[in-house]
Amino acid sequence: MPATESINVLGLESEALTRLVSQWGGKPFRARQLSRWVHQRGVDRFDQMTDLAKDFRSNLDAHCEVRGPQVNLEKRSTDGTRKWLFDMGQGNAIETVFIPEDDRGTLCISSQAGCTVACPFCSTGYQGFSRNLSTAEIIGQLWHANRALRDDPAAARLDGGPAPARTISNVVMMGMGEPLLNYDQVLGALRLMVDDNAYGLSRRRVTVSTSGVVPMIDRLAGDCPVALAVSLHAPNDALRDRLVPLNRKYPLDELLDACNRYLEVAPRDFITFEYIMLDGVNDSVEQADELVQIARRVRCKFNLIPFNPFPQSGLKRSPASRIRLFAQRLMDAGQIVTVRKTRGEDIDAACGQLAGEVKDRTRINERLPDRARIVIRRKERE
Ligand code: SAH
Ligand code: SF4
Numbered sequence: 379m380p381a382t383e384s385i386n387v388l389g390l391e392s393e394a395l396t397r398l399v400s401q402w403g404g405k406p407f408r409a410r411q412l413s414r415w416v417h418q419r420g421v422d423r424f425d426q427m428t429d430l431a432k433d434f435r436s437n438l439d440a441h442c443e444v445r446g447p448q449v450n451l452e453k454r455s456t457d458g459t460r461k462w463l464f465d466m467g468q469g470n471a472i473e474t475v476f477i478p479e480d481d482r483g484t485l486c487i488s489s490q491a492g493c494t495v496a497c498p499f500c501s502t503g504y505q506g507f508s509r510n511l512s513t514a515e516i517i518g519q520l521w522h523a524n525r526a527l528r529d530d531p532a533a534a535r536l537d538g539g540p541a542p543a544r545t546i547s548n549v550v551m552m553g554m555g556e557p558l559l560n561y562d563q564v565l566g567a568l569r570l571m572v573d574d575n576a577y578g579l580s581r582r583r584v585t586v587s588t589s590g591v592v593p594m595i596d597r598l599a600g601d602c603p604v605a606l607a608v609s610l611h612a613p614n615d616a617l618r619d620r621l622v623p624l625n626r627k628y629p630l631d632e633l634l635d636a637c638n639r640y641l642e643v644a645p646r647d648f649i650t651f652e653y654i655m656l657d658g659v660n661d662s663v664e665q666a667d668e669l670v671q672i673a674r675r676v677r678c679k680f681n682l683i684p685f686n687p688f689p690q691s692g693l694k695r696s697p698a699s700r701i702r703l704f705a706q707r708l709m710d711a712g713q714i715v716t717v718r719k720t721r722g723e724d725i726d727a728a729c730g731q732l733a734g735e736v737k738d739r740t741r742i743n744e745r746l747p748d749r750a751r752i753v754i755r756r757k758e759r760e
Contacts, residue, residue, distance in 0.1 A: 384441065384442060384443045385398070385441060385442045385443070386442070386443055386444070386445045386514040387412065387416055387438075387442050387443070387444050388416065388444055388445065388446065388513075388514040388517055388518050388521060389512055389513040389514030389515075389517065389566065390513075391513070391566045391569040391570050391573065391576075392409065392410075392413065392569070392570075392573055392575065392576070394566075395409040395412065395413060396409040398442075399412070399434075402433075402434065402437045404434060408430070408431075408434060410575045411427075411429065411430060412427070412430065412438070413573070413575040413576050414575055414576075415427040415430075416444050416521075416576075417517075417521065417570065417573075417575070417576035417577055418575075418576070418577075418578075420521065420524055420525040420528065421444070422443075422444035422445075422446065423444075424438040424439050424442075424444075425439075445514070445518075446518045446521050446522045446525075447464040447465070447466070447515060447518040447519060447522055448464060448465040449462055449463070449464060449465075449522070450463040450464060450465045450471055451463040452526075453725040454725065455721070455722040455723075455724050455725045456724060457721055457722065458478045459475060459476065459477050459478070459721045459722030459725065460475070460476045460523075460526075460722075461473060461474070461475045461476075461722060461725050461726075462474045462475075462519070462522065462523065462526070464515075464518075464519065464522075466491050466509075466511070466515065470491040470492075470508050470509065471491075472488040472491055472511065472515075472519075472553070472554050472555075473488060473553060473554060474486065474487050474488060474519040474522075474523060474553060475553065475722060476523055476527065476546070477721050477722070478544060482547045482548050482583075483527075483544060483545050483546050483547050483548070484546070484547070484548040484549070484550055485519070485520060485523050485546045485548070485549050485550070486549075486550050486551075486552050486553050487516060487519040487520060487549060487550075487551060487553050488511065488516075488519065488553035488554035488555050489510075489511055489516060489551055489553070489554070489555035489556070489557040489560050489563075489564050490507065490508075490509070490510050490511055490554060490555025490556065490557075490559070490560050491507075491508040491509050491510075491511065491554065491555070492505050492506050492507040492508045492509075492554065492555070493505075493507055493554065493555050493556050493559075494507040494556065494559060495556050495559075495589050495622065495623060495624050496623055497589065497609075497611075497621060497622050497623065498620070498621065498691065498693070499611075499621065499654055499656060499685055499691055499693050501688045501690075501691075502554040502555065504688075504690055504691070510555075510559075510560040510563055511555070511560065511563060512563050513563045513564075513566030513567050513570075516563060516564060516566075516567035517566075517567045517570050517571070519553075520546065520549060520567075520571065520577060523546060524545075524546060524577075527544050527545060527546065528545075546577075547579075547583060548579070548583040548584070548585070549571055549577075549579060549583070549584050549585070550584075550585045550587060550607075551564065551585065551586045551587055552585070552587040552607070556588065556589055556591065556624075557586050557587070557588060558586065558588045558591035558594035558595065558598065559591055559594070561594050561597065561598075564586070565598075565601055565602055568584060568586070568602045568604055569602055571584050571604075572584060572602070572604070580645075581602075581603065581604045581605070581645035582604075582605055582645045582646055583605070584604040584605060585604065585605040585606070585607050585650070586598065586604055586605070586606055586607070587607040587608075587609060587652065588606070588607070588608060588609065589608075589609045589622050589624050590608060590609070590622065590624055590625065590628050590633045590636075591624065591628065592628040592632050592633060592636045595636040595637070595639075595640055596636060596639060596640075598640070599639060599640045599642070599643045599644070600643075603640070603643045603644050603645060604645065605644070605645060605646050605650070606637070606640055606644060606646075606649050606650070607649070607650040607651075607652055607681070608633065608637060608649055608650070608651055608652065609622060609652045609654075610651040610652060610653050610669075610672075611652070611653055611654050611660060612625075612660050612665075613660070613665050613666075613668035613669040613671075613672055614630070614668060615629050615630050617659075617660060617665075618630060621654075621656075621659070621660065630672065634672065634675050634676050637649045637676045637678070638675070638676055641676070641677060647677060648677045648678050648679050648714075649676055649677065649678045649679075650678070650679050650680075650681050651673065651676075651678050651679070651680050651681070652681050652683055653669070653680055653681070653682050653683065654682075654683045654684075654685050655682055655683065655684050655685055655695065655696035655700070655701050655704065656685050656693050656694070656695070656696060657685075657693070657694035657695060657696045657697065657700075658694070658696075659693065661696040661700050661701070661704055663703065663704070663707055665704075666703075666704045666707035666708055667707065667711075669708065670707075670708060670711040670713060673708070673711075673713055678713075679713075679714040679715070679716070680705075680708055680713055680714065680715040680716070681715075681716050681717075681718055682701060682704065682705055682715060682716070682717045682718065683718045684696065684698075684701060684717070684718065684720060686720065686723070701717060705717055
């Protein structure tokens with residue numbers, strides 16, 4: 379092991395940690411001890427890990443470190459939602475959001491700086507792609523938020539409402555980036571989330587949200603099945619090709635088949651279909667009926683997401699009355715539907731508003747004409 383390069387222990391899932399420890403003659407239980415210090419107690423200094431043998435600690439000191447992400451900015455919403463902006467170096471920043479509710483605390487984390495999928499309703503997609511995050515950078519968001527919430531037990535709602543959950547019971551990979559296009563690094567982070575010696579979250583309470591990377595849905599089923607949310611957003615290929623450009627590569631038929639294969643091993647017996655409500659684009663009664671036909675092919679629940687506008691999108695949120703009508707139409711056909719509450723809007727922490735700062739190294743914006751966004755609306759209105 380090169381003495382110069384320090385290993386960030388945060389990024390090592392149990393197998394890798396056990397391997398590291400065994401190089402120094404340590405037994406697997408040493409790795410478990412270390413994991414608990416780092417992930418459960420949030421300790422980042424080896425000299426504070428008092429029950430570790432001295433020679434083990436000196437090896438750790440010589441070769442390793444526990445390096446969480448660097449915080450650029452932290453914001454708190456009046457509804458208790460918290461957002462952290464992390465500096466990822468070279469001008470990149472990513473965002474993480476904690477959403478406290480009465481019965482759970484959900485952390486929404488990012489998997490990439492930017493995103494290559496370039497959905498026209500998403501501010502992350504609009505920024506282009508910069509780079510994949512490492513396992514340490516992905517799990518570091520959870521590590522940091524855990525510590526911050528623990529250090530601040532008084533962090534109740536600023537609007538005087540009842541005190542919500544203050545610990546993280548759920549993690550959703552719905553921040554910036556497409557998790558299944560950064561598969562290996564995301565997998566390492568997921569394994570840590572569900573590891574009893576790390577975060578010990580139930581598989582049912584860890585959700586990967588994907589725009590539909592079919593082969594990787596299959597791999598996830600084999601490697602670490604957690605709850606799955608699929609960003610559907612359209613009831614047919616023609617519209618989905620425009621709203622979720624990845625659909626051109628993995629069209630609906632293939633995606634729905636992959637969902638069914640996933641359900642064979644999933645910890646929940648349904649897939650969550652996310653469906654963003656865009657005024658005049660995908661929110662008509664006819665489209666709801668078309669959606670029902672698709673939904674009948676997969677055991678699913680719908681989560682309707684009112685679009686959170688951002689200046690460049692040229693798109694509008696469906697009016698509340700239309701969202702209600704759309705939801706009712708699905709429910710009348712026997713579907714289970716929830717409408718996502720928008721949280722943390724006052725701190726730009728709502729879905730799709732996570733912008734961070736990403737240098738568009740792939741120049742997606744230049745490659746995708748701005749007009750594409752406007753065409754979506756005009757065509758639907760014609
Ligand atoms: N790339 C993954 C996960 C990150 S996006 C995916 O697309 O599923 C997480 C969710 O936020 C997706 O369902 C996405 O469609 C939604 N989203 C993106 N932009 C949004 C916006 N402006 N308003 C509301 N939801 C948005
Ligand atoms: Fe990427 Fe998801 Fe945003 Fe689409 S919605 S651009 S897949 S982060």
